[in-house]
Amino acid sequence: MSCIWLSESWDYNRLMARCSSYAFALAIALTLAAQARPSECDAPAASPSLTIPLPSSPFAVTPTRDGCWIFVSLTGNGGTGAGIAVLKRSRGIIQLSRVVPLKSAPTGITLTHDRRLLVAAATNATIFIDVPRMIGGAADPVLGSFSDGRATGSIYANITRNDKLLFVSEESGQSVTVIDLKRARKKGYTTDAIIGKIPAGSAPIALTFSRNGKWLYTTSQAALPDWNWPKACKPEAPGIPDSIVTRPEGAVIVIDVARARKDPAHAVVARVPAGCSPVRMAISPDGDRIYVTARNSNAVLAFDTAKLLPTRDMPKWG
Numbered sequence: 091m092s093c094i095w096l097s098e099s100w101d102y103n104r105l106m107a108r109c110s111s112y113a114f115a116l117a118i119a120l121t122l123a124a125q126a127r128p129s130e131c132d133a134p135a136a137s138p139s140l141t142i143p144l145p146s147s148p149f150a151v152t153p154t155r156d157g158c159w160i161f162v163s164l165t166g167n168g169g170t171g172a173g174i175a176v177l178k179r180s181r182g183i184i185q186l187s188r189v190v191p192l193k194s195a196p197t198g199i200t201l202t203h204d205r206r207l208l209v210a211a212a213t214n215a216t217i218f219i220d221v222p223r224m225i226g227g228a229a230d231p232v233l234g235s236f237s238d239g240r241a242t243g244s245i246y247a248n249i250t251r252n253d254k255l256l257f258v259s260e261e262s263g264q265s266v267t268v269i270d271l272k273r274a275r276k277k278g279y280t281t282d283a284i285i286g287k288i289p290a291g292s293a294p295i296a297l298t299f300s301r302n303g304k305w306l307y308t309t310s311q312a313a314l315p316d317w318n319w320p321k322a323c324k325p326e327a328p329g330i331p332d333s334i335v336t337r338p339e340g341a342v343i344v345i346d347v348a349r350a351r352k353d354p355a356h357a358v359v360a361r362v363p364a365g366c367s368p369v370r371m372a373i374s375p376d377g378d379r380i381y382v383t384a385r386n387s388n389a390v391l392a393f394d395t396a397k398l399l400p401t402r403d404m405p406k407w408g
Contacts, residue, residue: 131158135182142184146171149197154205159225161208163196164189172196174210176224190224190231192217198246198297202253207233207275211244211258216269218279234279238267238287248297248306255351259294259308266290266297266308266345268354286354290343291317291361295369299347300395301377305359306345307398309368309382313338313361323366326386340368342382344398360400365391 149163158179166172172195178187194212201208201221208219215237223231243262249255249271256269265287274283291310298307313319319338324330342364350357365384368391372381382391 130181131156131179133180133182135184140184142177142186144175144186145189146173148175150199152199152201152208154201154221160184161199161201161224163199163210165195165197172212174199174208174219174224178225187225188227190219192232194235197244198259200247200249202249202271203251204253209247209249209256209271211247213244214240214242216244216247216256216258216267218274234274236279236281236283238281238284239263242267245295246297248299250299250347251303255347257297257306257350259290259297260287261293261295263287264290264292264294264314266294266306268350268357270351285351288345288350288354288357290358291341294343296371296382298371298373298380301373304347305395305399306347306350307371307373307380307395308343308345309340309364309371310343310361311340311367311369313341313363317361319363323386326367339363339365340384342368342371342380342393342398344400360398362393362398364393365389 144162144164146164146167149165151160151162153160160177160179162175162177164171164173164175173189173191174196175189176187177184192210192212194215194217196210196212196217198211199208206221208221208224210217210219215235217235218233220231220233241262242260244258245261246259248257254272256271258267258269260267267287268285270283270285290308291312291314293311294308296307296309321335321337322339323337324332324334325336342362343358344360345357346359364382366386368382368384370383378395380393380395384391
C-alpha cells in the first residue's frame with residue numbers, strides 16, 4: 091500500500107507512523123516469502139537417494155548448516171589420496187567440487203559453530219581448514235596444523251558451542267588432547283595452543299557433549315591395568331570361545347569441561363564399565379540417555395546420564 095498525502099488536516103506524525111507500520115509489515119512479508127522459496131541447494135532431488143563417487147576411502151561426513159556444502163574426510167588408498175572432499179548441493183544434485191589434499195589421513199572432522207573453520211583429526215596431526223576459502227576454490231585453504239606426538243592416533247574431534255575449546259581423541263595415545271581453539275585462531279596454529287591431556291584409558295574414540303555443554307563423554311575400549319577392573323572380554327578374533335577372557339571391559343568416561351580448561355590431568359569425574367570394546371556414541375535429543383556400541387559384546391548399551399556422576403571408584407575431583 092502506498093502512503094500519500096490525503097489532506098492538509100491529516101496529522102503528519104500519524105501518517106508517518108502508519109507508513110512505517112505498513113513498510114515494516116511489507117518487509118516481513120517479503121522476507122517470509124523469500125524464505126518459503128526453495129534455494130538452489132534446497133531443491134528436491136530427482137531420486138530418493140544419490141551416489142557420489144569419491145577418489146578414495148571416506149571416513150566421516152559433515153554438512154554445513156544450510157546444507158549447501160558437505161565435507162567428507164578421505165583416508166586415501168595405500169597412502170595416497172588423503173584429504174577433504176568438498177561436495178556441492180544444488181538443484182537436486184550433489185557433485186564433487188574439489189578435494190583438498192592433506193599430508194596426514196583425516197578421520198573425524200568437525201565444524202566450528204561460526205561455520206568458518208573445519209577441524210580434522212588426522213592420524214598424527216590436527217589440521218585447520220578455512221571454510222570460505224575451501225568452498226571458494228582457494229589454492230590452499232589449510233591454515234595450519236600441529237602434532238603433539240607421532241604415535242597419538244588422532245581419531246575424532248569436537249568443539250564446545252562457544253568455539254573456545256577443541257577436544258581431540260588420541261586412540262593410540264590413551265588420552266584426549268585439550269586445545270585452546272580461541273588462542274589457536276588468534277595466535278597461529280602451533281602447539282602453544284595445547285592446554286594438556288586428559289587420561290582416557292585404552293583407545294578413546296567418541297567425543298560427545300552433554301546438552302548443557304558441561305560434560306564431555308568419551309569411550310575407552312579397555313580399562314587400564316591400574317583401574318583394577320576384572321577381566322571380562324575375549325580377544326577380538328574369529329573363532330575364540332566366549333569362555334576365554336583376557337582383558338577387562340571398556341568404559342564410558344565423563345569429563346568436566348570447565349576443569350579440562352584449567353587442569354586436564356584431573357578432569358575425569360567418572361568411569362563406568364561399558365562392555366567389550368565400546369567405540370562410538372550417540373546422545374538422545376533431550377540429553378538424558380547416551381547410547382554406546384560395544385563392538386566385541388555385539389551390543390548397544392544405554393546409559394542414564396543423570397546417574398553417571400560419579401562412580402564409587404572414581405570420586406569427583408576437587
